[in-house]
Amino acid sequence: MRVQVDREKCIGNGMCAALAPKYFDIDNEGNLIILSEALDRGDEADVESAIVSCPVGAIRILEN
Amino acid sequence: MKGKYVKARTGRERVVIVGGSLAAARTIQGLRAEGYAGPITLISDETHEPYDRPPLSKDILTGVEDWSRYALLTPEELQDNMLELRLGERATGLDLARRTVYAGANEYDFNYLVIATGSRARQIPNARGLGGVYTIRSREDSEAVRSALRRHSEVLVVGFGFIGCEVAASARRLGLDVTVVDSSPEPYAQFGREFSSRLLKIHRDNGVRLLLGRRVSRFLGRGDVEEVELDDGTRLSVPLVVVGVGSQPNQEWLRGSGLTVSDGVETDSTLLAAPGIFAAGDIASWPNQIFGRRMRVEHWTNASEQGRLVARNIVGYDQRQAYRGIPYFWSDQHGYRIQFMGDLTAFDSALWFRKSGDEVSAVGIFGKSGGVVGVAGINSIRHVMSLRRFIQSKSSWYSAEETLRGLAEASGYAQDGASQPASI
Numbered sequence: 001m002r003v004q005v006d007r008e009k010c011i012g013n014g015m016c017a018a019l020a021p022k023y024f025d026i027d028n029e030g031n032l033i034i035l036s037e038a039l040d041r042g043d044e045a046d047v048e049s050a051i052v053s054c055p056v057g058a059i060r061i062l063e064n
Numbered sequence: 065m066k067g068k069y070v071k072a073r074t075g076r077e078r079v080v081i082v083g084g085s086l087a088a089a090r091t092i093q094g095l096r097a098e099g100y101a102g103p104i105t106l107i108s109d110e111t112h113e114p115y116d117r118p119p120l121s122k123d124i125l126t127g128v129e130d131w132s133r134y135a136l137l138t139p140e141e142l143q144d145n146m147l148e149l150r151l152g153e154r155a156t157g158l159d160l161a162r163r164t165v166y167a168g169a170n171e172y173d174f175n176y177l178v179i180a181t182g183s184r185a186r187q188i189p190n191a192r193g194l195g196g197v198y199t200i201r202s203r204e205d206s207e208a209v210r211s212a213l214r215r216h217s218e219v220l221v222v223g224f225g226f227i228g229c230e231v232a233a234s235a236r237r238l239g240l241d242v243t244v245v246d247s248s249p250e251p252y253a254q255f256g257r258e259f260s261s262r263l264l265k266i267h268r269d270n271g272v273r274l275l276l277g278r279r280v281s282r283f284l285g286r287g288d289v290e291e292v293e294l295d296d297g298t299r300l301s302v303p304l305v306v307v308g309v310g311s312q313p314n315q316e317w318l319r320g321s322g323l324t325v326s327d328g329v330e331t332d333s334t335l336l337a338a339p340g341i342f343a344a345g346d347i348a349s350w351p352n353q354i355f356g357r358r359m360r361v362e363h364w365t366n367a368s369e370q371g372r373l374v375a376r377n378i379v380g381y382d383q384r385q386a387y388r389g390i391p392y393f394w395s396d397q398h399g400y401r402i403q404f405m406g407d408l409t410a411f412d413s414a415l416w417f418r419k420s421g422d423e424v425s426a427v428g429i430f431g432k433s434g435g436v437v438g439v440a441g442i443n444s445i446r447h448v449m450s451l452r453r454f455i456q457s458k459s460s461w462y463s464a465e466e467t468l469r470g471l472a473e474a475s476g477y478a479q480d481g482a483s484q485p486a487s488i
Contacts, residue, residue: 012401013394015365018449028425028446028475030401052090052372053365055118055394057136 001039002062003047005032009058016050016059023047077102079378080165080172082155083180083314084108085117086364087345087371089136091178092147094375104147105174107167109154112203113137118364120206121230122396125213126237131203155181158321160338176340176378179329180371181314183346183362188222188280188307195288197305200227212304213238220244220292220302222280224251226395226402227308229263232272233397235306242272243302245294249277255408255428255440258416258480262424262442263402270398311362313347328360334384335374342377344370354388354456355407355437363393390455400424403448406438406455415465416480417472419444426480429454429468431461447471 003023012030016023022043025033039047039061051059079095081088081104088106095104108114114136124134142149150167157166158177165172185199198209209231213219219235221228224246235242244267252260267274275294282293283305292300313328323337324330328349331337335350343349345367349360369389377384395402411430419425427447430438436455441448450471454464472478 011396012445014445014449015392017446018452026446026449028419028444030445049369052368055116055364 001044002037002064003034003039004037004060004062005034006056006058006060007032009056011056013055015053015055019053020046020050024050077175078173079104079176079178080174081106081178081180082108082165082317083178083182083345083347084110084112084114084149084151085180085182085345086114086136086367087180087182087374088178089114090368090371091180091344091375092137092144093141094372095378096141096144098375098379100375100379102146104144105150105172106148107150107153107155107165107172109152110202111152113142113149113151115203117201120200120203121227122234124206125210125231125234129207129210155317158318158323160322160341163340174340177342178371178374178378179318179337179341179343179347180345180367181317181347182367183311183313185227185307186310186312188283188309190281191283191289191305191307194283194285196285196303197283197289197307199307200231201311209306213240216304217241218243218302219304219306220300221306221308222246223308223310224248224274224276225308225310226393228306229267229397230395231306231308232267233270236270236272236398243275243300244272245275245278245280245292247277247279251276256414256416258414258418258426258428259440259442262426263397266398266400266424266442311346313360315347330358333386334377335370335387336377336384340381342374344374350387352388352407353386354390357407359391359407361389361391363391365389365392388456390452400443401441401445403441403445404438405440405448405452406430406436408438408440411437413461415468417447417468417477418480420476420478425477427451427468427471427477428480429461429464431464434461435459436461436464444477447475447477 014026017026116134153167155167185201191197218241221232221244232242279295281295284291315325318325328347329343331343331350335342337343346362351358392405411432413431416428425443427441427444439451
């Protein structure tokens with residue numbers, strides 16, 4: 001499983017960085033950094049919270 | 065609250081959702097994600113499938129009018145043959161004993177009900193009937209304002225809340241002459257001068273004229289608005305007015321239902337209002353264990369998270385989880401990102417840091433009784449998100465302050481003003 005972000009939709013809200021800091025980081029200007037695309041087992045709940053919290057629905061979990 | 069659900073008279077299990085916006089959409093997505101494959105009926109008085117509201121005061125006004133971009137449910141999610149959308153139908157009553165929602169002449173039996181009817185914009189009564197005066201809450205409102213902003217060269221915004229602020233910013237971006245009127249002489253002063261002065265500066269620097277401490281007393285015009293009179297006698301000649309003076313919950317349809325409805329629909333900590341009946345989003349009033357008080361939150365993140373949790377609590381009804389959300393919202397104005405996190409209705413201390421050499425970027429933490437209750441920021445997205453955990457864990461003010469100082473030092477921020485007690 002991997003984490004995917006639609007960069008075009010991303011508005012740099014940053015809640016993903018607060019909820020799943022292993023996968024997302026953000027700078028003060030709202031530029032998103034994906035720290036890891038591969039989703040580790042046990043992290044699904046955190047990334048799902050990030051998906052629900054993203055105001056533009058830019059995050060998805062995909063099969064490899 | 066305990067309670068087993070009762071099978072509807074038809075004998076078939078059904079989830080009925082009243083409301084057709086974000087909380088409703090998240091409930092539908094959540095139910096399917098949690099493995100519920102049964103019938104779902106959504107009843108909404110809007111004629112559109114669920115769509116997102118934040119763009120109504122921003123991208124829709126200034127950019128390309130592409131509504132497909134803002135749909136909350138994908139075509140695949142809508143093609144669900146156990147999902148029934150009853151659009152353009154307004155719920156008119158709820159019969160708890162019969163477990164039935166009334167929408168005009170139609171009746172909908174349910175096993176589980178999700179009340180997600182949200183809120184609506186407050187209207188200014190004395191503008192009623194005049195063309196050219198708008199609130200922004202629905203797609204139709206946004207389409208009308210978008211069109212009006214392109215036909216006129218000036219606009220009056222009534223209310224300097226976040227809707228008013230965003231509309232003012234959008235109108236300036238389109239090149240209109242913008243005046244904002246607000247009854248408060250010092251809007252946002254309750255969050256400290258560090259915040260309010262910066263917000264006013266952002267707008268003034270971008271050409272917004274602010275008339276503060278004044279109210280609209282009359283709208284004048286024949287057919288369409290032509291002039292607005294303020295309570296100090298000032299007369300403004302304006303062809304277009306956008307009103308943002310707050311909102312109120314769409315709860316009238318529940319009058320007499322037996323549910324506790326005062327400021328929203330009251331639920332327990334798991335968002336349950338009565339056996340098998342949940343509320344989610346703007347309309348839900350719930351006891352937030354993080355802050356030790358009942359609250360009702362009209363922010364996007366709240367509706368999204370509550371809708372999702374309600375789905376989980378329907379499928380796992382006997383193991384319902386409490387909603388422990390941290391209120392959060394963001395606003396984009398004149399290219400600046402403003403963020404608020406936590407419960408800022410009462411705090412006794414505040415500490416702000418500002419970016420050196422930058423008159424606007426700043427981040428602040430808010431404390432109460434030795435703990436952290438809130439964070440706010442302007443163009444300090446990383447700092448705001450880094451400080452969120454202190455609210456959640458009820459950490460001491462001291463540890464949050466220490467972390468903030470460290471973040472500040474590493475990023476060229478300096479303390480702004482003194483750490484003063486703030487009064488509410």
